[in-house]
Amino acid sequence: MVSRPAEFCPHCGTSLETTAFDGRERERCPTCEDVVWHNPVPCASVAVVDRSGETPAVLCVERAVPPGVGDWTIPGGHMEIGEDPETAAVRELEEETGVVVDPGALELLDATTMPPRDGKHVLTVHYVADRADATGEPTAGSDASAARFWSPAEFDASEKTFRPIHEQRFRNAAVWFE
Template identity: 40%
Template sequence: MAGVRYPVRPEVGVGALVTLNGRVLLIKRSNPPGKGKWSVPGGHLELGENIYHAAARELEEETGVIGEPLGVVGISELIERDEHEVVLYHYVLVDVLIDPRTSPDKASARSDASDIVFISLNDALGMDLTNSARGLLERLAAGDVKLLHVSTWSG
């Protein structure tokens, strides 16, 4: 998810949380914001796309893993300012728990990911994570992740 620098309004990003047998799937971000840090796979919500489809799409684009969205497990916000305190990036980030339908062990770094790991949650917490990923994984480790459901209406 290459970020839009100096946006005129907040952008919506989605993250795909894939866990299996105490392990979590992470990608190393190849674009700002967070370039070089580890995070859950994710990217921009596209116009007309619902959050669940976006998370599943981004997961497949960045890792090759196909999965079924189960529900929203986190909402966070990233506001990054430049040296003059002008907003450089502003994202509302929605994390979706995904049940993998293909093995995360066979995942490969694609698209905006420069590297990929499928690693124990404890080891993941020792990595150089984005702030949003760290918050999500800390809540997961504490057993404080609950599924929320999002409704989409057309009119």
């Protein structure tokens, strides 16, 4: 199994050939006779919503690493081996913002795929959590150059940009608890 299209068998290094299998064209090793599965990479994110002000605000991060350096997103990232999506989402939240929430406080917001980039397909499980269930103050961490709460109106009035794939999650999270 690979996360990007393979040209060579990951087991023996033989050049792959295309074959029809299960109604799709797939890459197969003629030596091992195995299909090399090209699967999406699982990711998880969590939108923390602060409802203490006049309008709800969602915790976001400004990306400090590619792709999308300078764009704003919901905190999240790749799941690790042995992690369930909730655990990955709260780990990424803490790494990127310093804010901590118990996985049991998460509610499912959405699950999406994003357009492939360099042949890599991503499936993200998105969660939402109430700020009242979280601890810590937002501080830019690992992949972030900034972390803060934004209301949709504040964001719209700024000159900042969202990564297109994250903006709808941001807006959906802002009204989640209404």
